Amino acid sequence: MMGSESSLWSTFKRNMAAFGEFDRHEDRLNLGVPDVSYIMLGGIAGGWIELKHVHKPPVRERTIFKINHFTKEQKFWLRRRGMAGDKCWVLLQVGADYFLYDWKQAQLINTDRKSTRLNSSHIPTSYA
Numbered sequence: 001m002m003g004s005e006s007s008l009w010s011t012f013k014r015n016m017a018a019f020g021e022f023d024r025h026e027d028r029l030n031l032g033v034p035d036v037s038y039i040m041l042g043g044i045a046g047g048w049i050e051l052k053h054v055h056k057p058p059v060r061e062r063t064i065f066k067i068n069h070f071t072k073e074q075k076f077w078l079r080r081r082g083m084a085g086d087k088c089w090v091l092l093q094v095g096a097d098y099f100l101y102d103w104k105q106a107q108l109i110n111t112d113r114k115s116t117r118l119n120s121s122h123i124p125t126s127y128a
Contacts, residue, residue, distance in 0.1 A: 005053045012051070014052045021087070032077030034088065047087025050074055050106070054094045066110050067092070075110075078103040 013022055013089030020040040039046035052067050053066040070090075082088040090101040090109065101109065 005051050008053050012091065032071065032073035045087060048081065050078065050090045052090060052092045057094050059060050070109055075107060078106050
């Protein structure tokens, strides 16, 4: 499936495998558990990553960017674990661009705050 969360996972794992261990999760019992857990080589860092994919950004720059499949349970899980000290992230692919949000920034996703617009304040990093 080109251009989906599964292809995002494949690209991510292929490019990050040399830096640590990454495991994919599909937890249907505990709502909100992120897609990936990780530990970097040497145990220097570990945490959780929620993967999200959107085919293209909004047409108008002023449009609030929404991720329809980012649930309140996922947002709550990231906040709860982030506040407890876990490293928690959302990796968002929009077309060919990638955006990495920490758990605090992720709380603003799907809100009407200006900071959720995809604009020059978000620095895309491509690793494909």
